[in-house]
Amino acid sequence: xxxxxxxxxxxxxxxxxIGRALAINLAGQGCALALSDVNSAGLAETAKACExxxxxxxxTKVDVANRDAIYAWAEASAKAHGQxxxxxxxxxxxxxxxxxxxxxxxxxxxxxINFWGVVHGSQAFLPYLKASGDGHIINISSIFGIIGVxxxxxxxxxxxxxxxxxxxLRIELDMxxxxxxxxxxxxxxxxxxxxRAARFDDNMKALIGQEAExxxxxxxxxxxxxxxxxAETILKGVRRNSRRVLIGPDAVAVDLMQRLLPxxxxxxxxxxxxxxxxxxx
Ligand SMILES: NC(=O)c1ccc[n+]([C@@H]2O[C@H](COP(=O)([O-])OP(=O)(O)OC[C@H]3O[C@@H](n4cnc5c(N)ncnc54)[C@H](O)[C@@H]3O)[C@@H](O)[C@H]2O)c1
Numbered sequence: 001x002x003x004x005x006x007x008x009x010x011x012x013x014x015x016x017x018i019g020r021a022l023a024i025n026l027a028g029q030g031c032a033l034a035l036s037d038v039n040s041a042g043l044a045e046t047a048k049a050c051e052x053x054x055x056x057x058x059x060t061k062v063d064v065a066n067r068d069a070i071y072a073w074a075e076a077s078a079k080a081h082g083q084x085x086x087x088x089x090x091x092x093x094x095x096x097x098x099x100x101x102x103x104x105x106x107x108x109x110x111x112x113i114n115f116w117g118v119v120h121g122s123q124a125f126l127p128y129l130k131a132s133g134d135g136h137i138i139n140i141s142s143i144f145g146i147i148g149v150x151x152x153x154x155x156x157x158x159x160x161x162x163x164x165x166x167x168x169l170r171i172e173l174d175m176x177x178x179x180x181x182x183x184x185x186x187x188x189x190x191x192x193x194x195x196r197a198a199r200f201d202d203n204m205k206a207l208i209g210q211e212a213e214x215x216x217x218x219x220x221x222x223x224x225x226x227x228x229x230x231a232e233t234i235l236k237g238v239r240r241n242s243r244r245v246l247i248g249p250d251a252v253a254v255d256l257m258q259r260l261l262p263x264x265x266x267x268x269x270x271x272x273x274x275x276x277x278x279x280x281x
Pocket of ligand 1: 012015016017064065091140142143191193194195197
């Protein structure tokens with residue numbers, strides 16, 4: 001897809017952060033938008049900013065963990081806009097918890113949103129993307145979809161799963177010579193609300209020696225890229241039909257580390273985490 005003008009994009013988690021920045025960037029390029037989020041207030045703010053750029057915008061409260069709700073939203077969006085060219089499966093949450101003692105309900109919560117939300121969005125929109133003749137599925141994984149990190153096992157599992165799902169789907173679509181393509185996105189630390197909105201289990205303290213609030217602040221220190229730059233990088237990747245998009249110098253460095261030390265990186269990450277903890281004390 002070389003241009004977004006007169007195209008229609010559906011975005012989940014559009015009420016904040018990367019989703020909002022994608023929406024505003026696309027609106028500025030003449031792309032109509034079907035926006036969704038569980039947070040109606042954030043969603044309305046994003047919609048207002050996009051409408052101000054003169055494009056058609058629809059907004060729907062959708063929980064991506066709810067498969068029926070996503071299917072209903074996809075159908076309604078296609079009807080309202082006449083076509084759908086792009087879906088950004090972006091909505092996501094974070095969880096800090098050690099495996100030893102992690103609550104199953106927290107693990108299920110994050111998988112329902114970060115993994116199943118992406119599967120529901122990809123499958124629900126695929127028929128409309130095909131019908132458009134020029135479609136693209138953009139699934140947001142993470143640099144934590146490339147390496148494992150202590151306290152992030154559930155988030156890691158959800159984001160590694162998004163990568164596997166998206167890469168397999170891309171091969172299937174290529175083999176079928178489909179008019180639809182996919183891009184898997186791996187952001188490094190982006191300055192958004194994700195850490196503030198995260199669940200942090202008390203059992204983190206035994207693992208990293210920090211209370212939840214300290215743990216969130218430690219993560220936020222690693223956020224170095226703006227959501228606007230993230231959106232620009234993602235859209236450049238879509239125009240190039242990239243299979244994988246890394247966002248930020250941190251993501252590029254971590255990806256390189258994983259390639260050079262496919263398993264050896266684990267010792268480095270453990271040492272780095274201990275070092276950070278001792279500095280934080
Ligand atoms: N910020 C980072 O450092 C970073 C790094 C790597 C990957 N990511 C990924 O980027 C994506 C966007 O996150 P962000 O950083 O912009 O965070 P954010 O918290 O600013 O935005 C996430 C949005 O998703 C929405 N959301 C949460 N649960 C939902 C649900 N069940 N259904 C629908 N919407 C829901 C929230 O209301 C929010 O508006 C996520 O998938 C996240 O995992 C972020």
